[in-house]
Amino acid sequence: MGEAPVFIVQDLQKGSSNGLESKSGALETATIVGDKKFVIGGTEGETFSVKVQILGEWVNVVELGTKPISCNGHSAVLLKDRILILKKNSKPDDCIWFLEVDTQYVRMQKKLLGTEVVAWSKGVMGNAEKPVIISGPSGVGKGTLISMLMKEFPSMFGFSVSHTTRAPRSMEKDGVHYHFTQKSVMEKEIKDGKFLEFASVHGNLYGTSVEAVELVSDAGKRCILDIDVQGARSVRASSLEAMFIFVCPPSMEELEKRLRDRGTETEEQVLKRLRNAQNEIEQGKSSGIFDHILYNDKLEECYVSLKKLLGLHGCVTPPPKSAPKEIIKIPKDHSVSKIDDKIIINCISSELQKESKNLIMLDVFSLKGGAPGRTRGLDFKVIDSFSNGNRNGPM
Numbered sequence: 033m034g035e036a037p038v039f040i041v042q043d044l045q046k047g048s049s050n051g052l053e054s055k056s057g058a059l060e061t062a063t064i065v066g067d068k069k070f071v072i073g074g075t076e077g078e079t080f081s082v083k084v085q086i087l088g089e090w091v092n093v094v095e096l097g098t099k100p101i102s103c104n105g106h107s108a109v110l111l112k113d114r115i116l117i118l119k120k121n122s123k124p125d126d127c128i129w130f131l132e133v134d135t136q137y138v139r140m141q142k143k144l145l146g147t148e149v150v151a152w153s154k155g156v157m158g159n160a161e162k163p164v165i166i167s168g169p170s171g172v173g174k175g176t177l178i179s180m181l182m183k184e185f186p187s188m189f190g191f192s193v194s195h196t197t198r199a200p201r202s203m204e205k206d207g208v209h210y211h212f213t214q215k216s217v218m219e220k221e222i223k224d225g226k227f228l229e230f231a232s233v234h235g236n237l238y239g240t241s242v243e244a245v246e247l248v249s250d251a252g253k254r255c256i257l258d259i260d261v262q263g264a265r266s267v268r269a270s271s272l273e274a275m276f277i278f279v280c281p282p283s284m285e286e287l288e289k290r291l292r293d294r295g296t297e298t299e300e301q302v303l304k305r306l307r308n309a310q311n312e313i314e315q316g317k318s319s320g321i322f323d324h325i326l327y328n329d330k331l332e333e334c335y336v337s338l339k340k341l342l343g344l345h346g347c348v349t350p351p352p353k354s355a356p357k358e359i360i361k362i363p364k365d366h367s368v369s370k371i372d373d374k375i376i377i378n379c380i381s382s383e384l385q386k387e388s389k390n391l392i393m394l395d396v397f398s399l400k401g402g403a404p405g406r407t408r409g410l411d412f413k414v415i416d417s418f419s420n421g422n423r424n425g426p427m
């Protein structure tokens with residue numbers, strides 16, 4: 033794909049890309065990127081579909097990620113490696129989506145699957161706090177520290193519920209501690225691109241689904257992931273920006289004591305976990321994956337150190353959330369222009385227009401994240417329309 037961003041949509045003069053009605057009645061847009069054409073469409077109430085032509089020939093395409101539901105048409109604007117989709121007349125938290133066509137993730141998946149791939153990612157306003165990855169050997173106290181944090185700051189943190197093929201312990205609940213699943217089911221879901229990362233740990237498969245992380249961030253909470261060192265390495269290599277913390281035991285003897293006292297594993301499993309612990313600790317300390325190492329000797333002291341890392345020490349109640357911003361609603365009638373990293377949405381008939389504020393400026397300069405998962409860093413402003421009555425856009 034060429035270096036220069038290509039911006040070719042139906043209506044180049046106005047820079048607009050409003051959907052056209054196809055023969056089937058679905059509203060479609062066509063976006064040309066190099067020698068490819070991406071036809072994106074959907075009948076109201078159904079999920080969007082993507083068709084791809086390369087040099088005029090239709091090709092098979094694998095669509096990864098959760099697809100948006102079509103809603104009365106959309107506009108499409110090509111950014112460098114992804115197509116911005118503005119859904120008309122849809123809810124404010126569901127109006128901006130991205131179809132990634134040439135991002136690093138898509139290129140990697142193309143290599144893996146040996147076929148044309150596109151990936152969906154929902155756009156989210158502003159920047160949520162980075163997820164926190166907590167790793168460490170079995171029995172070191174990760175679960176205990178995470179529970180303390182969630183108990184003290186329930187509205188601030190949410191736990192990413194992993195999938196695992198291991199059997200549940202007596203106190204563990206499906207969907208709360210883990211999604212307990214079958215190996216064949218999980219392997220199929222991994223193939224379908226539903227997992228952000230996965231690893232074989234102590235003889236079982238564990239993994240973080242994209243949905244698990246999205247559920248937490250959509251609830252406006254900071255996501256906590258309890259995953260092993262291999263998983264942390266995969267997340268480091270992914271588009272998910274996170275804070276990486278490794279928890280170390282004060283000694284191997286103390287680790288063994290905690291594991292045995294917990295009484296949740298058979299003797300064989302305890303020995304396997306202890307054998308793996310040495311290697312995990314070496315990797316945790318030396319691999320360069322982790323931003324911080326915490327020693328969990330005295331639990332309360334370690335918890336205070338964790339809170340310090342998260343900027344929470346001395347916080348009795350959660351810090352106030354920033355004031356909610358104006359919400360964005362893209363009306364059915366609008367045109368779209370692109371100037372550098374700004375998308376200008378000219379709302380032709382809407383509530384905003386009554387207030388002489390019919391332009392929405394969407395800043396896509398500092399997009400973060402993306403498939404698999406949400407695209408963050410979107411910012412928008414509602415701005416005044418032109419006093420000379422020009423309704424055709426700012427250019």
Ligand SMILES: Nc1nc2c(ncn2[C@@H]2O[C@H](COP(=O)(O)OP(=O)(O)O)[C@@H](O)[C@H]2O)c(=O)[nH]1
Pocket residue numbers: 166167168169170171175194195198229230231233234238239240258259260261262263264
């Ligand atoms: N890569 C990866 N590791 C996970 C995930 N969930 C849990 N783990 C790790 O799997 C290991 C075993 O977890 P578990 O069976 O709950 O035992 P415990 O650590 O002794 O409580 C721990 O190192 C967890 O951090 C996941 O989604 N992905």
Ligand SMILES: Nc1ncnc2c1ncn2[C@@H]1O[C@H](COP(=O)(O)OP(=O)(O)O)[C@@H](O)[C@H]1O
Pocket residue numbers: 168169170171172173174175176177290291293294328329330331332334
């Ligand atoms: N600092 C500590 N001192 C003594 N016991 C601890 C400490 N931290 C955790 N524990 C205990 O050690 C056991 C293992 O902790 P857990 O949180 O289940 O570890 P992990 O999730 O890392 O496998 C639990 O019984 C827990 O109560």
